[in-house]
Amino acid sequence: SQKIEQNSEALNIQEGKTATLTCNYTNYSPAYLQWYRQDPGRGPVFLLLIRENEKEKRKERLKVTFDTTLKQSLFHITASQPADSATYLCAQEGYSGGYQKVTFGIGTKLQVIP
Amino acid sequence: EAEVAQSPRYKITEKSQAVAFWCDPISGHATLYWYRQILGQGPELLVQFQDESVVDDSQLPKDRFSAERLKGVDSTLKIQPAELGDSAMYLCASSRAATGYEQYFGPGTRLTVT
Numbered sequence: 001s002q003k004i005e006q007n008s009e010a011l012n013i014q015e016g017k018t019a020t021l022t023c024n025y026t027n028y029s030p031a032y033l034q035w036y037r038q039d040p041g042r043g044p045v046f047l048l049l050i051r052e053n054e055k056e057k058r059k060e061r062l063k064v065t066f067d068t069t070l071k072q073s074l075f076h077i078t079a080s081q082p083a084d085s086a087t088y089l090c091a092q093e094g095y096s097g098g099y100q101k102v103t104f105g106i107g108t109k110l111q112v113i114p
Numbered sequence: 115e116a117e118v119a120q121s122p123r124y125k126i127t128e129k130s131q132a133v134a135f136w137c138d139p140i141s142g143h144a145t146l147y148w149y150r151q152i153l154g155q156g157p158e159l160l161v162q163f164q165d166e167s168v169v170d171d172s173q174l175p176k177d178r179f180s181a182e183r184l185k186g187v188d189s190t191l192k193i194q195p196a197e198l199g200d201s202a203m204y205l206c207a208s209s210r211a212a213t214g215y216e217q218y219f220g221p222g223t224r225l226t227v228t
Binding site (some may be wrong): 032042044051089091101102104107 | 159
């Protein structure tokens with residue numbers, strides 16, 4: 001079955017630096033990859049969606065890449081701020097059992113140190 | 115800005131009791147999802163509705179869990195009887211369609227089974 005993997009270890013970076021989070025998937029290439037932000041005790045909030053035929057997507061300080069050869073998506077936050085501290089979830093969307101299915105990773109906790 | 119509503123926000127119940135959660139998705143969103151999230155894990159899909167029809171309930175423990183979306187709008191998730199292992203955050207999300215669109219999450223219901 002399809003799996004999606006995120007680094008379960010927390011990522012600590014200095015304010016102002018670029019944070020890079022990794023999402024790897026196995027088997028088939030998903031049609032879409034999505035990235036969400038989740039703060040403690042709250043529901044996830046959508047950030048970016050990238051399609052299989054897109055290599056890169058940007059939104060303000062955020063950038064997502066999709067490498068179907070490496071079976072990997074990278075999520076970048078440039079000029080990171082303490083307010084960016086949160087857990088970031090990667091989700092893949094692909095066909096399974098005849099319909100579209102979204103599967104989330106376990107998330108990577110980002111801590112931006114002032 | 116439209117939001118997904120969930121109630122209650124918190125629920126404490128004793129083992130073997132029945133519990134129900136309610137979700138009101140964003141108006142016009144055809145797809146509705148119920149997820150369970152254990153601390154430190156990503157959201158796990160329990161059931162997905164397309165309008166009033168269930169399209170995926172493969173991870174729903176059907177001996178004790180049930181879900182309905184009778185008129186294709188709001189939805190109810192029920193657990194009967196509750197078990198200690200059901201303690202988790204229950205998240206509802208909606209999207210315009212089942213494929214290629216971001217999901218909007220509600221605030222979640224934190225369930226504690228004692």
